[in-house]
Amino acid sequence: MTLHSTAHTSTIEQKLQALNIELPPSAAPVANYVPFVISGNIVVISGQLPFKDGKLQYLGKVGADVTIEQAQQAAKLCGIGVLSHLKAACNGNLNRVKRCVRLGVFVSSATGFTDQPKVANGVSDLMVEVFGDAGKHARAAVGVSELPFGVAVEVDAMFEITPQP
Numbered sequence: 230m231t232l233h234s235t236a237h238t239s240t241i242e243q244k245l246q247a248l249n250i251e252l253p254p255s256a257a258p259v260a261n262y263v264p265f266v267i268s269g270n271i272v273v274i275s276g277q278l279p280f281k282d283g284k285l286q287y288l289g290k291v292g293a294d295v296t297i298e299q300a301q302q303a304a305k306l307c308g309i310g311v312l313s314h315l316k317a318a319c320n321g322n323l324n325r326v327k328r329c330v331r332l333g334v335f336v337s338s339a340t341g342f343t344d345q346p347k348v349a350n351g352v353s354d355l356m357v358e359v360f361g362d363a364g365k366h367a368r369a370a371v372g373v374s375e376l377p378f379g380v381a382v383e384v385d386a387m388f389e390i391t392p393q394p
Contacts, residue, residue, distance in 0.1 A: 241323045241324065241326075241359060241360070242323070244358065244359050245312075245359065248355075248358060248359070250309055250312075252309065252312055252313045252316055253280070253283075253309070253310070253313050254313065255313050255314050255316070255317035256280075256310075256313075258275065262275055263275065264314045264317070265314045265315070265317070265318045267318055267390075270327070270389050270390055270391070270392060271330070271387060271388070271389055271390075272315060272318045272319075272387070272388045272389075272390055273385075273386075273387050274311045274314045274315060274318075274385060274386040274387070274388070275314070275385060276333075276335070276383045276384065276385040277307040277308075277310030277311050277314070277383065277384050277385070277386075278307060278310070278376075278377065278378065278380045278382075278383055279302075279303040279304075279306035279307050279310075279380055279381070279382055280306060280310060281306055285378055285380055286302075286303060286306060286380075287299055287300065287302065287303035287306075287380060287381040287382065288378075288379045288380055288381065289337070289379065289381055290337050290338060290339040290342070290381065291336050291337060291338055291339065291342055291344075291348060291381050291382070292338060292339035292341065292342030292344075293339035293342075294339075294381075295381040297344055297347050297348060299381070300336065300348040300351065300381050300382055301347070301348055301350060301351030302351060303348075303351070303380070303381045303382040304334060304348055304349060304350075304351030304352040304382045304384060305351040305352055305354075305355050307334075307352055307382055307383060307384035308351070308352035308355040308356065308384060308386075309355075310384075311352070311384060311385075311386045312359065315386070315388055318390070319390055320393070325390040325391045325393075326360060326363065326388055326389075326390055327363060327388075327389045327390060327391055328360075328363045328364075328366075328388065328389045329356045329360060329363065329364045329365070329366040329386065329387075329388055330366060330367065330387040330388055330389055331366055331367045331368065331369075331386065331387040332349070332352055332353060332356070332366050332367075332368045332369075332384060332385070332386050332387075333368075333369050333371070333384065333385040333386070334348065334349035334352060334368065334369065334370045334371065334382065334383075334384050335371050335373050335376060335382065335383040335384070336348045336349070336370065336371065336372050336373065336381065336382055337373055337374070337375060337376045337379075337380065337381050337382070338372035338373065338374075342372060343372070345370040345371060345372050346370045348370065348382060349368060349370035351382075352384050353366070353368060
């Protein structure tokens with residue numbers, strides 16, 4: 230299923246509005262890397278942290294300091310960051326997205342915490358809500374001992390897009 234039509238663009242924008250999601254500007258990276266790389270028709274988005282209004286949210290370890298529900302919200306915020314960079318990669322035209330190919334979800338986990346897949350659903354559900362069937366993806370949900378700046382969740386992503394017209 231290719232998503233080329235102008236109607237789909239407005240549909241995606243309408244879905245974002247209906248979900249009360251305003252994409253922040255694509256922010257510059259904080260180290261020696263780029264926010265995304267385009268290779269052929271694939272866009273790889275660097276790891277995104279849970280920012281809201283320019284401030285990091287949900288610090289700590291899931292299963293100790295952060296609940297599963299809070300971590301799902303953190304994953305969703307990471308997903309919003311992913312979408313912001315994706316929109317920039319597509320020159321503001323999200324109808325170029327053919328498919329969400331893969332999500333990598335990293336969960337700062339307390340000892341014994343094994344519900345990383347439940348946390349990852351926070352961003353997986355977002356991609357399906359926004360892109361429908363094209364938002365269904367392969368995924369890895371990985372527990373880690375620490376994440377940058379003490380955040381609970383980080384998400385990276387890969388998308389297939391149509392060539393620039």
